[in-house]
Amino acid sequence: MDWAKKADFDMIFKRYNVIIEGPAIKPEDDPDVKKVLPKDEPFKSLAMAVIFGDAEKAVQAAKSALDSGTPPLDVIEKGLSKGMDAVSALYAKAAYFLPDIMLSADAMTAAMALAEQKLGRAREKKGTVVSFVAEGDPHDIGKNLVVMFLKANGFEAVDLGRDVPDKEVIEAVKKYKPVMLTGTALMTTTMTAFPRVAKALQEQGVSVPVFGCGGGAVKRDFVESYDMGVYGVKAFHAPKLAEAALAGKSWKDIRKEYPKIVGEFVSEYADRM
Structure with a gap:
């Protein structure tokens, strides 16, 4: 008997509960992320780059925002920081893990360096x-x-x-x-x-x-x-x-x-x- 022709390979290498779970929710659709995610550009793009831990996109978004006249502090506080707030929310519910946090932190740091360079000084620290x-x-x-x-x-x-x-x-x-x-x-x-x-x-x-x-x-x-x-x-x-x-x-x-x-x-x- 040719078992290869009769076997159903559709479920091979699939976790038993993937179909039950359904498609994964996008980070930006998470209710807690929606509470902190900026709705307006360029801040939304800045935040999203941090959420996805994409340093290259974060730097590009920061450069574009700064070139268009967005104040450096707004780039940091209304965009990048909001992205990190969203990351914190995802980490709190175990949707994000240590590697995600590290990538997001690196993305924020890279983009923030560009904003601080434009500002001419480091962002004033809270304490x-x-x-x-x-x-x-x-x-x-x-x-x-x-x-x-x-x-x-x-x-x-x-x-x-x-x-x-x-x-x-x-x-x-x-x-x-x-x-x-x-x-x-x-x-x-x-x-x-x-x-x-x-x-x-x-x-x-x-x-x-x-x-x-x-x-x-x-x-x-x-x-x-x-x-x-x-x-x-x-x-x-x-x-x-x-x-x-x-x-x-x-x-x-x-x-x-x-x-x-x-x-x-x-x-x-x-x-x-």
Whole structure:
């Protein structure tokens, strides 16, 4: 028998649930993306280039917008930044992943450099945030995401890297006087750096409005066991926490109002919804 003639090859190499799922939704059709996506040009094209992580198109769109007289700050704030807001929304619902975030961040950075060149200076930063990975911990993906989201939202992010000694963190806080300090840890053996840093800052009379702590090993009850600590649930929450600190909210306020500040339901803070 010639099995090749009788076999139905239509379903070979197809996932069992693809037909049930139907066609994938386009990013620009996502309800949360629609809320932030600009409707007018050239801002829509700028945002779309960032959403699709296309650095070449982002630069082309920025050049076209600037050549037509669009103010450089508008290119950044009304176009590129809106694209990154959309990327954050897609990441929040697990429609985008780490590679998508990195491509989008690269696209925004490339186009923003062109706008800043036209502006004649770097975009004015909202404030400074110092970020680090706990001493003894080599895992820096979470910290890298925090830094990317902060930069995309107009903050100066001082990246101290991974496996950072407590002393270096404290010296950086003294030097940069940040509106927020963020620390990440993937291991239970390294997250103990956070209360040590918080205690050392207090003992030396160094204040920081909020010390956002997160990572795979970290839980809210642990972070709230020491002063200044706020449990950061998601990397893309970091800019909103920093903005809350800029607005004058203390770490105590941010603990109480976390879901309201980040603008969404957060199961880890369900008791404060």
